Amino acid sequence: MIRVLVADDQSMVRAGFRMLLSGEPDIEVVAEASNGLAAVEKAARFGPTVVLMDIRMPDLDGLEATRRILAADRTARILILTTFDLDEYVYEALRAGASGFVLKDDPPEQLLAAVRTVAGGDALLSPAVTKRVIERFTRIPRRAPPRALDELTERELEVFRLIARGLSNAEIARQLYISDTTVKTHITHILQKLQLRDRVQAVVLAHESGLFDGDRRPAG
Secondary structure, X not given: OEEEEXXXXXXHHHXXXXXXXXXXXXXXXXXXXXXXXXXXXXXXXXOOOEEEEEOOOXXXXXXXXXXXXXXXXXXXXXXXXXXXXXXXXXXXXXXXXXXXXXXXXXXXXXXXXXXXXXXXXXXXXXXXXXXXXXXXXXXXXXXXXXXXXXXXXXHHHHHHHHHHOOOOHHHHHHHHOOOHHHHHHHHHXXXXXXXXXXXXXXXXXXXXXXXXXXXXXXXX
């Protein structure tokens, strides 16, 4: 059973999400929070599988709440909810360890799929905003690529490059003519070698470092 905490300062939004999620046999809404402080406290008390976190809330915003929840429990999965165009709050939430974000006006089936994806240990960027995430990262100052990059095999670098472009596991498998299981194995190795939490952090690293600018093999 996927245990969900819904954190949003609007009661009607929380009620809508509770109605949607509670109708699913494998999902249970265990708590709601109307501000960031309550989200941190209830995450510690109820141990949800996934926290649906509004990015802008009173008392404590979603960014700081995400940091505090993950500082207390590295296994927590945070899915950021936003109605806004991408802004610094969203990027900082991704850097802080959020597993992805979805738009509140995404179709219900897309939100449900996002919750299940994140609960399963994967990460997610809404298809509607992945392209803008990548575009945003092309405009920020570069940081040096990690030395551990040299530990990646040629195939792992290929997979990493496609992750950074926003491709799904199935799309990567088709492009490289390998199985979905093999893709997952490569991604696991990439994350372990680079000490990254999930594929969102891999996307952040790739674009902050400019690893695949010009589609060149990056230097470690």
